[in-house]
Amino acid sequence: MQVLRKIDLGRCWFLIKTHKKLFIITEICAATIALVIGFSIPRTYQATVKLAPETSGGGLSGSISALSSMMGMKVGNMMDEDAISPELYPDVKSSPDFLLGLSKVQIQTLDNKVATDYKTYLAKHTKTTWWNSLISKISPKDKDSTIKKQELKDNHIIQLSLNDYLLLKNIDDAITCTTDKKTGVITISVIDQDPKVAALMVDSVRSRLQNFITGYRTQKARNDVEYFTKRYEEANKEYKNAAARYATYSDAHQDLSLESYKVENDNLENEMQLAYNIKSEYATKLELAKAKVSEQTPVYTIVQTPMVPVKHIAPRRSIILLMWLFLGFVISFLLAQKKTPVNIVLKEQV
Incomplete structure (x- = not known):
C-alpha cells in the first residue's frame, strides 16, 4: 500500500486571503525583529593562513645512522621520531x-586608534549585542579579574577568574585550526570585529603554533645536546689534566732508565689516551645530537599568506531576514488554521 499525503493548496491560499491582515502584521513584525537583530550584531571578519609542513625525510637521518655505524656507535633512542600528530x-x-x-599579543586596529594587548582590546574595545550587554549587567560580578599562575610542589596550575575564563573561551572560539589528512596542509583562521586585528592574530597563532611544534619535536634532541655538552666538557677537562700529569712526569724523568719510572710513565700515557678516547666519543655524540636537532626541526611553507580581509563574513542580514519571514509565515499559518481549520486532503492509492 502506498499513501500519498497532499495539501490542498487551493484551500491554503483561501486561508491566506481570508486572514490577510494577520499574515501582513506578523510578517512586518518578523521583518522588524530580523532587522533589529541583524543590525545589532557587530560585523566580523575572518583572516586565514595555510601552512604546508615539510618533513626532513630520511636523507639526514640516514646520514646520521651511517656516520654512527662507521664510528661503531649506536645512537639508539636518539633516532626515535618525536613527532606530534596534526x-x-x-x-x-x-x-x-x-x-x-x-x-x-600586541595588536593595532585598522584605523590605528587602538594599540594595546589582545586581552585589553577584547575587554574594552569590542562591541557586543544589546542582549548580551543586558545579560552581563544582571549577571553577578566577578571582582577578581586577574590571571594567576600558582606553583604547587612540582605541578604548575593556572587559576582564572570567571571574567578571564570567559575571555580565554572567546579567544578559543575565535580561532579555528584544521588539518587536511590527505595533503597535510594546516589551515588556521581567526575571526574578529576588526579586519587588521584578525590578520595580526592569525599570524601570531601561526608563529606560536610553529614554535610549539618545533620545541616539541626537538625537545629530546636538545636535551641530548645539553647532556653531551656537559659530558664533553668534563671529559675534555679530564683529558687536559691527564695530559698535564703525563707531560710533567715525562719531563721530570726523561733521563732516568729505571723500570719503575717507565711503568709509571706508561700508566700515565694510558690514562691520557683513555681520557682522549672518552673525549672523542662524547664529541662525536654531541655532533650527532646537534645534527638530530637540525633533522627534527620542521620546515613550514606558507601556502596562503594572512591578508587583511576586505569583506565581513557576518552578520548575514539577508539570511536572518529570510529566516524570520519564514518563521512569521509559519506562525501566521498556524494561527489562521486554528481560527479556520483547513481540511488536509489525503489521497490513498492501493
Missing part, C-alpha cells in the same frame, strides 16, 4: 597556556 593541533591552540600567550 590531529593534536586544535588541542594545542585550545590549551590555557597557549591562549594566555595570545592574550598578551
Whole structure:
C-alpha cells in the first residue's frame, strides 16, 4: 500500500486571503525583529593562513645512522621520531597556556586608534549585542579579574577568574585550526570585529603554533645536546689534566732508565689516551645530537599568506531576514488554521 499525503493548496491560499491582515502584521513584525537583530550584531571578519609542513625525510637521518655505524656507535633512542600528530593541533591552540600567550599579543586596529594587548582590546574595545550587554549587567560580578599562575610542589596550575575564563573561551572560539589528512596542509583562521586585528592574530597563532611544534619535536634532541655538552666538557677537562700529569712526569724523568719510572710513565700515557678516547666519543655524540636537532626541526611553507580581509563574513542580514519571514509565515499559518481549520486532503492509492 502506498499513501500519498497532499495539501490542498487551493484551500491554503483561501486561508491566506481570508486572514490577510494577520499574515501582513506578523510578517512586518518578523521583518522588524530580523532587522533589529541583524543590525545589532557587530560585523566580523575572518583572516586565514595555510601552512604546508615539510618533513626532513630520511636523507639526514640516514646520514646520521651511517656516520654512527662507521664510528661503531649506536645512537639508539636518539633516532626515535618525536613527532606530534596534526590531529593534536586544535588541542594545542585550545590549551590555557597557549591562549594566555595570545592574550598578551600586541595588536593595532585598522584605523590605528587602538594599540594595546589582545586581552585589553577584547575587554574594552569590542562591541557586543544589546542582549548580551543586558545579560552581563544582571549577571553577578566577578571582582577578581586577574590571571594567576600558582606553583604547587612540582605541578604548575593556572587559576582564572570567571571574567578571564570567559575571555580565554572567546579567544578559543575565535580561532579555528584544521588539518587536511590527505595533503597535510594546516589551515588556521581567526575571526574578529576588526579586519587588521584578525590578520595580526592569525599570524601570531601561526608563529606560536610553529614554535610549539618545533620545541616539541626537538625537545629530546636538545636535551641530548645539553647532556653531551656537559659530558664533553668534563671529559675534555679530564683529558687536559691527564695530559698535564703525563707531560710533567715525562719531563721530570726523561733521563732516568729505571723500570719503575717507565711503568709509571706508561700508566700515565694510558690514562691520557683513555681520557682522549672518552673525549672523542662524547664529541662525536654531541655532533650527532646537534645534527638530530637540525633533522627534527620542521620546515613550514606558507601556502596562503594572512591578508587583511576586505569583506565581513557576518552578520548575514539577508539570511536572518529570510529566516524570520519564514518563521512569521509559519506562525501566521498556524494561527489562521486554528481560527479556520483547513481540511488536509489525503489521497490513498492501493
